[in-house]
Amino acid sequence: MKISFYLNRDLVHADVDPHLTTLVYLRESRGLTGVKESCNEGDCGACVIALGERTEQGMCYHAVNSCLYPVVRLHGKHVVTLEGIHDADELHPLQAAMENEHGAQCGFCTSGIILSLFCLFLRNATPANEDILQALDGSLCRCTGYASILRAARSVAAQVRMDEDIENHLTPAYFSGIPERLDSIDELIDENRKLAVAARDYFIPEDLHELFEILENVDNPSKLTLISGDTDIMVGVNLGKFQPQKIVDLHRIREFTCISRDNGLITIGARATLSDVLDNEEVRRSFPALTEAVRQMCSTPIRNVATLVGNVCTASPIADAIPPLLAYGATVVVQSIKGTRQVPLRDWFKSYRKTALGHDEVVVAIEIPIIDCLASFEKTGKRKTLDIATVNSALAVQVMKGHFETVRLFFGGVAAVPFEAEMTSEFLTGKEAGEAVIYEASRIAAKEISPLSDVRGSLEFRRQLAANHIIKHFTKLMPSLFE
Ligand SMILES: Cc1cc2nc3c(=O)[nH]c(=O)nc-3n(C[C@H](O)[C@H](O)[C@H](O)COP(=O)(O)OP(=O)(O)OC[C@H]3O[C@@H](n4cnc5c(N)ncnc54)[C@H](O)[C@@H]3O)c2cc1C
Ligand code: FES
Ligand code: FES
Structure with a gap:
């Protein structure tokens, strides 16, 4: 499939295998080894690149895991790797700060960390501490150099606060011409176009009409896999657990709204x-x-x-x-x-x-x-970010004069499908909010579920978590219950 995009400073026209990931393409076809391959499942951030797109507000750059990003989606975009964040031989201020603060030890995570911070600083040149932490929530440093990495990021933010001139150095000079140059890239075209842009059983419909034609005409619809962000499907493919036969990539459907x-x-x-x-x-x-x-x-x-x-x-x-x-x-x-x-x-x-x-x-x-209710979400996993839940839950309640009028309580991780805790909700409905009622509700919730035991937690542990979630939900909501 023929695609065109900007890779750092250069316009690239390439005929790519649509099933390739951007990571494999950048390393193997373009020799850009600053992009690192490690987990190949979105868990470590070593492969992060900055992806620029034109929007109504101008160019917008996002950190993206290249190991989960299909290469065909680069069409019409600006791809920035470590090799493209600085002018000529100068280090980018973030690279210099990482060096000064000893933020790079073995260096394997460093490229992804710098690209994640680069995207943050393009949006906000003086980020607060929590913005920096959030921008780095997808990056794992196996040498645990986190304190030095945070110091490096903070020092760049502090430099910008003291000397606004440095803000100009956060973006290399060649970036200024990118929007106009992207405008000259044509639509994704396929000379063999029949149903949609397609090659090697990878279809990219442009609108719902093309999509439904594919869904109607394909020989065996059960062999089709629809993909949106592809973050769930691609992990299975990279781990060799799932081999989709035909892919329908939905990312260009023009009727899809935000x-x-x-x-x-x-x-x-x-x-x-x-x-x-x-x-x-x-x-x-x-x-x-x-x-x-x-x-x-x-x-x-x-x-x-x-x-x-x-x-x-x-x-x-x-x-x-x-x-x-x-x-x-x-x-x-x-x-x-x-x-x-x-x-x-x-x-x-x-x-x-x-x-x-x-x-x-x-x-x-x-x-x-949009209903007038109080609601709360709880998740228990092993880590704060980049971890799936052992148990998660959400509660929505409508309260009238201190009494629960309606209660909707749902758990994840306790059954094969998301679970509605009907007995607990029924018990709470009509009751006056108070400590005894909430503790009794937590006991009912624990009894009401029959989760499996697995590596993430035993049946007993999950029951205890469900009970604890009820208490946490109400502890959070309590001040608002009596307003
Ligand atoms: C490192 C990592 C961490 C993650 N952490 C979490 C987490 O903390 N919590 C969590 O809940 N999930 C997590 N996920 C799972 C995943 O990222 C999310 O479920 C995500 O929202 C899936 O969205 P997607 O657009 O990438 O879906 P895709 O991978 O594109 O598709 C997922 C499924 O939905 C179908 N599908 C997609 N779009 C449509 C559509 N428009 N119509 C019909 N079917 C469609 C696909 O066929 C596929 O079956 C994580 C994944 C990774 C890789
Ligand atoms: S290689 Fe680990 S997130 Fe991509
Ligand atoms: S510096 Fe070694 S993994 Fe981060």
Whole structure:
């Protein structure tokens, strides 16, 4: 498949195998060994690159794990690797600071760390400590040089505060011409175009019409794999656990929307990444428990690519966005050539990782009604970031004069599909909020679930976690319950 993009300073026209990852392409075809390969599953950040795209607000650069990023998606973008962040022989201020503060020890993680910080500094030249920590949440330094790495990042922010001139040195001079040069790149074209841009069983439909043609005409629809951010699917492929036969890459579907608000609903379209959800003011205001779940998901480079719709479609029993979406009463909007249908999220999960999606359908959005409720999300994993949950849960309650009017409580990690704790919710409904009631609810929740024991936790441990989550939810919500 023929693609064109800017790689650091140079325009590249390449005929690529669409099944390749960007990491393999950059290292093996372009000889850019500053991009490191390590875990190959998004867990370490050694392979992070900066990916620039034109947006209405100008160029926008995001840190991305190149080990999970299909190379065909580079078309029309600006790819920046360690080799492209500085002018001529000068070190970039971040590189100089890493050297001065001894932030690079074995150096294997250093390239990804610098690229993650580079993207942060392009957005915010004087980041606060928490911004720096968040930008580095996808980077693992095996030599545990974290203190020196943080000092290096802080020292660049401090230099910019003292001398604004240095801000000009954060971006190499050649960056200024990139937007116009990207404009001259044509649309993705395939001379053999029949259904969509396609090569080697990799289809890139441009709109829903092309997508439905593929879904209708393909010989064996069960052999098709739809991908959005590809963060879930690509891990399986890289680990050799899953070999998709035909891929339909949804990233260019022009009808897919991002996030909008209308008629008492917030619609999160199939285009919206987890970062879009996290940064959205309306979502934060109306659905704080969803924002909290997304904040605790994955890492910055994964959230920059993974979609909320993808998380719902994985139907993973530990997917973090699902319990809050269930608690808020979300609906899945599904479309096929026959039209659109709406599936309440609570009816979406059929069995372990199986959903109500038909072979000829695609999810176009998640709709969430804006209701007046108090809600909370809890997740217990082994680490704060880059870890899947042992148990997660979300609670949404409506309270009238100190009494629970409605209660919706959902757990992940306790059954093959996300689990509604109906007995606990029923017990709480109509009760007056108070310590004894909450402790009794936590005992009911622990009894109500029958989780499996596995490497992440035994049945007893998960029951205890479920009970603890109830107490944590109400401890958090307690001040608001009596307002
Ligand atoms: C390092 C790492 C850390 C992670 N951490 C977390 C975590 O903390 N919590 C968590 O919940 N998840 C986590 N994940 C899993 C994953 O990133 C999320 O589930 C993500 O939201 C998936 O979105 P995606 O767009 O990448 O989905 P994809 O990988 O593109 O697709 C996922 C599934 O959804 C289907 N699909 C995608 N889009 C559509 C559509 N529009 N219509 C129909 N079907 C569709 C695909 O066919 C596939 O079955 C992690 C993954 C990695 C690699
Ligand atoms: S190689 Fe570890 S995140 Fe890509
Ligand atoms: S410096 Fe050694 S892994 Fe980070």
